[in-house]
Amino acid sequence: MNRKVPGPTLMRLATYLTYLAELDAKGVDTISSAQMEDRTGINAAIFRKDLSYFGEFGKPGIGYGVHELSAKIAAILKVDREQGVLLVGAGNLGSAIVAYPGLRSRNFHIAAVFDNNYNKIGRKLWDLEILDIANVKEVNKQLGARIAILAIPASAAQEVAEMLVEADVRAILNFAPVTLRLSKHIAVRNADSVQELAVLSYHLSDQDA
Amino acid sequence: MNRKVPGPTLMRLATYLTYLAELDAKGVDTISSAQMEDRTGINAAIFRKDLSYFGEFGKPGIGYGVHELSAKIAAILKVDREQGVLLVGAGNLGSAIVAYPGLRSRNFHIAAVFDNNYNKIGRKLWDLEILDIANVKEVNKQLGARIAILAIPASAAQEVAEMLVEADVRAILNFAPVTLRLSKHIAVRNADSVQELAVLSYHLSDQDA
DNA sequence: TAGATTGTTAATCGATTAACAATC
DNA sequence: TAGATTGTTAATCGATTAACAATC
Numbered sequence: 001m002n003r004k005v006p007g008p009t010l011m012r013l014a015t016y017l018t019y020l021a022e023l024d025a026k027g028v029d030t031i032s033s034a035q036m037e038d039r040t041g042i043n044a045a046i047f048r049k050d051l052s053y054f055g056e057f058g059k060p061g062i063g064y065g066v067h068e069l070s071a072k073i074a075a076i077l078k079v080d081r082e083q084g085v086l087l088v089g090a091g092n093l094g095s096a097i098v099a100y101p102g103l104r105s106r107n108f109h110i111a112a113v114f115d116n117n118y119n120k121i122g123r124k125l126w127d128l129e130i131l132d133i134a135n136v137k138e139v140n141k142q143l144g145a146r147i148a149i150l151a152i153p154a155s156a157a158q159e160v161a162e163m164l165v166e167a168d169v170r171a172i173l174n175f176a177p178v179t180l181r182l183s184k185h186i187a188v189r190n191a192d193s194v195q196e197l198a199v200l201s202y203h204l205s206d207q208d209a
Numbered sequence: 210m211n212r213k214v215p216g217p218t219l220m221r222l223a224t225y226l227t228y229l230a231e232l233d234a235k236g237v238d239t240i241s242s243a244q245m246e247d248r249t250g251i252n253a254a255i256f257r258k259d260l261s262y263f264g265e266f267g268k269p270g271i272g273y274g275v276h277e278l279s280a281k282i283a284a285i286l287k288v289d290r291e292q293g294v295l296l297v298g299a300g301n302l303g304s305a306i307v308a309y310p311g312l313r314s315r316n317f318h319i320a321a322v323f324d325n326n327y328n329k330i331g332r333k334l335w336d337l338e339i340l341d342i343a344n345v346k347e348v349n350k351q352l353g354a355r356i357a358i359l360a361i362p363a364s365a366a367q368e369v370a371e372m373l374v375e376a377d378v379r380a381i382l383n384f385a386p387v388t389l390r391l392s393k394h395i396a397v398r399n400a401d402s403v404q405e406l407a408v409l410s411y412h413l414s415d416q417d418a
Numbered sequence: 419t420a421g422a423t424t425g426t427t428a429a430t431c432g433a434t435t436a437a438c439a440a441t442c
Numbered sequence: 443t444a445g446a447t448t449g450t451t452a453a454t455c456g457a458t459t460a461a462c463a464a465t466c
Contacts, residue, residue, distance in 0.1 A: 008433075011408055013407075
């Protein structure tokens with residue numbers, strides 16, 4: 001278990017897992033790195049290199065056992081067990097996140113929803129009661145979630161992120177368009193879709209735009 | 210206008226713009242690369258290097274004019290003009306996207322919403338009528354949108370993406386957990402948040418997970 | 419002029435990829 | 443054994459960063 005796994009490798013590992021789980025469900029037994037390239041669009045050499053950071057999972061001349069490799073990658077990413085997730089922000093995005101079946105199917109489980117709006121606190125978001133963000137530390141003593149999703153406006157994101165860290169959250173998926181400044185030990189990933197759209201916009205040719 | 214701008218540079222450009230627009234609104238006149246680093250967390254040398262792909266925007270000893278630089282970056286990313294966007298998928302995520310004010314404020318404008326579900330077609334998503342995805346080519350002849358957002362299940366994504374390309378869309382933001390296989394001339398960015406959560410999950414220490 | 423900060427160079431660091439010996 | 447495919451090496455490619463001459 002090498003310590004220095006490249007960031008892009010981790011993202012690709014998650015992609016491999018998506019496809020392997022699908023193949024496994026279909027009953028496919030074995031797959032080669034070249035066949036994976038056909039499906040994922042990721043170069044076969046990169047696929048093999050990515051796996052090599054974690055061990056040897058294939059058989060020369062044969063390929064990889066789909067079920068076995070799927071299980072191995074799930075274990076590497078720690079998605080082989082259920083992960084509790086705190087959701088902050090009971091707005092439209094928060095609502096879509098709670099309703100999204102893709103979370104459950106990949107072992108992520110929204111353990112609680114928080115907001116700071118007193119018109120929302122106490123009401124329900126789907127089947128979850130909306131809790132006061134002021135109580136997050138207290139609540140998470142019971143829940144023990146280590147991952148949180150920030151689905152709130154940029155103006156509140158830094159403050160709430162600090163509260164989450166206080167509540168023992170170690171990893172944050174941030175949908176707000178702001179750079180969180182937190183301890184280096186906290187893993188943060190940004191998911192600002194407007195930023196993604198801006199990059200796409202750049203790629204339009206001038207006659208298009 | 211160099212042809213070979215690194216991908217990470219484009220993402221950072223969008224980040225700079227977020228902060229510069231904010232500073233500009235606050236009436237800040239001038240900012241140095243070191244001050245930008247304080248705000249964005251992005252190294253000052255990288256900031257200057259990123260800009261250097263597009264020209265010289267600063268004054269030695271002084272820094273950068275906030276308003277001017279903001280306008281320049283907006284022009285580079287082509288977000289200085291309104292960009293029409295087709296949204297496919299009138300589910301919970303689609304609903305959150307239409308309602309998100311951050312799109313409008315950055316000049317992205319949802320021009321039409323499509324779905325393939327006959328229970329939804331003809332109904333409204335907020336103030337937009339849900340149109341039949343089968344008509345996307347026809348409809349976009351009028352609208353002329355070049356960007357689309359895919360907020361549909363993975364099983365339909367490839368097929369719909371091909372329809373979008375037929376309808377002259379050149380850039381796709383894909384929320385479905387699937388790798389789209391399209392012509393190299395089509396820009397695609399993936400925004401699979403479950404994949405992001407998996408990467409965060411990896412970073413949890415074993416005692417946490 | 420003195421102080422500050424740019425734009426760019428060059429060194430470093432890291433990731434991708436082709437090629438191939440090892441092995442099933 | 444012959445054919446296929448792995449895991450790894452080494453070459454290439456690309457991005458980050460420190461350092462500094464140029465310049466306001």
